[in-house]
Structures are given as structure tokens and as C-alpha cells.
Amino acid sequence: MYELLIADDEISSRSILASCFPWEEQGFHICGQVSNGLEALAFLKEHTVHAVLSDISMPSMDGLSLIHISEPTRPY
Secondary structure (H helix, E strand, O other): OEEEEEEOOOOOHHEEEEEEEHHHHOOOOOOEEOOOHHHHHHHHOOOOEEEEEEEEOOOOOOHHHHHHHOOOOOOO
């Protein structure tokens, strides 16, 4: 099972994203929900997460900055 983190500043959007799709049937477990990129970054440092579903426009740190900062360095 893959661990999925949902990052969105609107609680209603997070709730809808978490409940409107059969995540578990697709092999995902929602391991957390956060309200901005800084919270997501802190969560990523403490937990194993395989995928992040992130809003682009959020306070404190937007989703694009989060992706840039948290992207692992991998040799290709």
C-alpha cells in the first residue's frame, strides 16, 4: 500500500479529496492531511510518504515550492 499525503489550505477540499475517490482500492492509504506546504514539509520529514496530492496555491509555502524543496536527488 502506498502512503498518500493531502495538502490543501481549504479543509472542505481536503475532506472531499480524501473521501470522493476509492484510494484504498487503488492501493493508497491516506496517511495525513495538512493545510500548507510548511506543514507538509514537516510531515514528510517525520513520515514515509510515497505520493503527495497538493494544492498549488497555499499560504506559507505553495505546492510548487514544496515539490521543489522535497524532491529527492536521484541519479538517472
